[in-house]
Amino acid sequence: MGADHRVLVGYASKNGSTAQIAEWIGARLRERGLEVExxxxxxxxxxxxxxxxxxxSGLYERRWLRDAVRFxxxxxxELLRVPVWLFxxxxxxxxxxxxAIPPVERVARLAERVDSAEHVTFGGRLAEGAGGLVARQLLAQGKGGDFRDRDRIVRWADHIADELLAGADTPPARV
Ligand SMILES: Cc1cc2nc3c(=O)[nH]c(=O)nc-3n(C[C@H](O)[C@H](O)[C@H](O)COP(=O)(O)O)c2cc1C
Structure with missing residues (x-):
């Protein structure tokens, strides 16, 4: 039973676009009957x-944001005891x-440390109001835009739900 799962969709986001991706993933997992935070x-x-x-996490200078790395x-x-998907x-x-864009080196190492089954890279978004000098410079050069593909993100969430629900007869032990 899917409801046996309690899924954390955690994120680190400086300018909000990764937070929104996490919300899209969470909404889809909920639609599939999973309990999600x-x-x-x-x-x-x-x-x-x-x-x-x-x-x-959003990528900045080929790294994840500090909050995600620290997490x-x-x-x-705890992460080694449960299935972990990274994006x-x-x-x-x-x-x-x-x-398919492989994880940046530092993230690949993190993925190994928690034995993550999978990592995906989604396009990002850079919009007016983004903080920082480089962000403003990129925007001034016309390099802003929203390159997130919501359909692809939702498909990935579906794939996660499929895996969790397929293993639902033997849900991972509570840690
Ligand atoms: C200063 C700066 C550095 C960035 N560095 C990278 C990078 O190394 N690799 C990449 O793919 N995207 C990079 N980006 C794009 C961001 O990852 C993208 O805007 C992402 O959606 C930000 O997520 P957030 O809105 O959740 O903070 C960079 C953006 C800025 C403003």
């Missing part, structure tokens, strides 16, 4: 309640839709 992985968080984790480091042992959001062009 979508939340920023800031500060300390009791992970012991969750039986599966989806975690994502993985702090909760490594990055970044490319400000059509690249993420055209081919």
């Amino acid at each position: 979508v939340r920023a992985v800031r500060g300390t968080l009791d992970c012991s309640y969750y039986t599966a984790v989806v975690l994502g 993985v480091r702090r909760h490594r042992h 990055s959001s970044g490319p400000l062009d059509g690249a993420a839709g055209a081919r």
Whole structure:
């Protein structure tokens, strides 16, 4: 039974677009009958309640945001006990839709540390109001835009739901 699962969709987001991706994923998982919490992985968080984790961050200078990296480091042992799916959001062009983009090196290492089954890269968004000098420069150069593909994101959420529900007869042990 899907309702046996309690899924954390955690995210780190500087300018809000990764937060929205997490909400889209969470909404789809809920539609599929799973119990879901979508939340920023800031500060300390009791992970012991969750039986599966989806975690994502916006990419900045080829890194995840600090909150997401810290979350993985702090909760490594809890994460090793549950299925973990990771996503990055970044490319400000059509690249993420055209081919599978592997995780940046640091994120690949994090994925290994928590034995994550899967990582995907989604396109990002850079919009007016984004904080920081580089963001403003990129916008001034016309490099802004929204390159997130909601259909693809929802399809990925469906795939996660499929996996969780397929294994539903033997849900992961509560940690
Ligand atoms: C200063 C800056 C650096 C960035 N560096 C990268 C990068 O290294 N790789 C990448 O794919 N996207 C990069 N991006 C694009 C962001 O990842 C993209 O805007 C993402 O959607 C931001 O997520 P957020 O809105 O949740 O903060 C960068 C954007 C900015 C403004």
